[in-house]
Amino acid sequence: MTSRFDEIIDRVGTHSSKWDKMETIYGVSPQDGLAMWVADMDFRPPTCVQTALQDVLNHGVYGYFGDDRDYTAAIQWWMQTRHGWSIQPEWIFSTHGLVNGTALCLDAFSKPGDGVVLFTPVYHAFARTIKASGRTVVECPLVLEDGTYRMDFDAYDTQMTGSETMVILCSPHNPGGRVWTREELQGVADFCKRHDLILVSDEIHHDLVMPGNHHTPMTLVDDSILDRLVMMTATTKTFNIAGTHIGNVIVPDEALRARFAKTMMGMGISPNSFGIFAATAAYSPEGAAWVDELVLYLDENRKILDAGLNAIPGVQSMAMQSTYLAWVDFAGTGMEQAEFARRVEKDAKIAVNHGGTFGTGGESYLRFNFATPRARIIEAVERMQKAFGDLQ
Numbered sequence: 001m002t003s004r005f006d007e008i009i010d011r012v013g014t015h016s017s018k019w020d021k022m023e024t025i026y027g028v029s030p031q032d033g034l035a036m037w038v039a040d041m042d043f044r045p046p047t048c049v050q051t052a053l054q055d056v057l058n059h060g061v062y063g064y065f066g067d068d069r070d071y072t073a074a075i076q077w078w079m080q081t082r083h084g085w086s087i088q089p090e091w092i093f094s095t096h097g098l099v100n101g102t103a104l105c106l107d108a109f110s111k112p113g114d115g116v117v118l119f120t121p122v123y124h125a126f127a128r129t130i131k132a133s134g135r136t137v138v139e140c141p142l143v144l145e146d147g148t149y150r151m152d153f154d155a156y157d158t159q160m161t162g163s164e165t166m167v168i169l170c171s172p173h174n175p176g177g178r179v180w181t182r183e184e185l186q187g188v189a190d191f192c193k194r195h196d197l198i199l200v201s202d203e204i205h206h207d208l209v210m211p212g213n214h215h216t217p218m219t220l221v222d223d224s225i226l227d228r229l230v231m232m233t234a235t236t237k238t239f240n241i242a243g244t245h246i247g248n249v250i251v252p253d254e255a256l257r258a259r260f261a262k263t264m265m266g267m268g269i270s271p272n273s274f275g276i277f278a279a280t281a282a283y284s285p286e287g288a289a290w291v292d293e294l295v296l297y298l299d300e301n302r303k304i305l306d307a308g309l310n311a312i313p314g315v316q317s318m319a320m321q322s323t324y325l326a327w328v329d330f331a332g333t334g335m336e337q338a339e340f341a342r343r344v345e346k347d348a349k350i351a352v353n354h355g356g357t358f359g360t361g362g363e364s365y366l367r368f369n370f371a372t373p374r375a376r377i378i379e380a381v382e383r384m385q386k387a388f389g390d391l392q
Contacts, residue, residue: 005297022351033349041240041371046290052281065273074283094271098247108263109198115164120359166198172205175327177320179213189222205323207238213321235279246275301370308381313391324371331364347387
């Protein structure tokens with residue numbers, strides 16, 4: 001049965017970071033290569049989003065956006081319906097995506113020189129933004145156990161020096177694909193209370209959870225941390241509209257909201273109207289049905305990619321519970337990073353993210369984006385098995 005997601009859409013020459021920069025960065029030509037690095041999807045968003053943007057174009061006047069009641073109501077509906085989380089409209093701030101949201105949190109809730117805790121390996125933009133803001137990255141390495149990641153809070157407690165003021169949590173986890181259990185999230189909450197840390201929970205992948213798994217919003221874990229909790233969510237990953245640069249920073253606590261609002265005002269941040277129109281349309285019953293279909297498609301892609309990669313001796317794809325990003329370990333091949341990356345990029349002609357950029361623990365990994373038509377996943381498996389054929 002053909003799916004809407006099977007359509008091959010040529011993105012080359014469209015100013016796509018994922019396709020038009022792969023040759024410059026990885027030496028993989030988009031003419032005969034596969035782009036499996038940047039975390040956006042090769043799918044069109046749901047029709048409701050396309051229609052909303054077309055309506056804006058048809059109107060033809062692109063002035064300042066006003067009256068965000070429909071937008072905030074759509075966010076409230078989505079969080080309650082999809083995640084069982086009741087929020088108030090005054091809690092919501094709109095940022096230019098969640099990397100921007102992270103930067104604003106750093107400015108609002110920490111000062112230069114402060115330590116900011118990351119559970120590594122983790123999304124590389126966190127460390128980049130922390131360093132650029134003059135803060136210090138404090139890596140708390142995740143423990144690999146039975147092929148999956150867990151947290152070791154006893155070890156993390158010994159690392160704290162008192163200079164740390166913030167934790168940035170990736171939930172679900174990128175790149176490991178973990179959906180943290182409620183007990184693990186409670187461990188994070190307790191850790192933050194013990195060390196008096198602001199907790200910024202980036203939950204951008206919360207809608208992309210594989211069947212059989214359940215994501216718990218951090219705000220539902222422990223009421224006693226609401227005075228130190230900042231939630232970050234977005235439509236951008238879920239609906240493949242990252243180029244609209246729209247994100248939600250949701251702050252339940254009034255005192256924290258005042259600090260964040262002051263930072264927003266001081267930097268002159270105001271929302272992109274196209275992003276708001278797209279997000280409002282996406283957070284709807286039609287958008288929800290599209291996401292349900294998408295997740296099933298991604299899950300099948302995951303199974304095909306995992307089976308193909310795990311058939312290569314010494315290669316192991318971590319069992320993914322969420323996201324569309326496979327975290328693949330090449331340690332068992334005995335190869336140095338330069339060698340296994342060369343085989344992937346030069347022989348298989350696939351552009352992927354290098355694991356070392358995600359921090360401590362990522363050195364033997366590559367990250368593969370499987371949010372692309374299934375024919376490309378099958379082709380990627382064939383290319384990989386050929387590139388590592390001497391190991392068979």
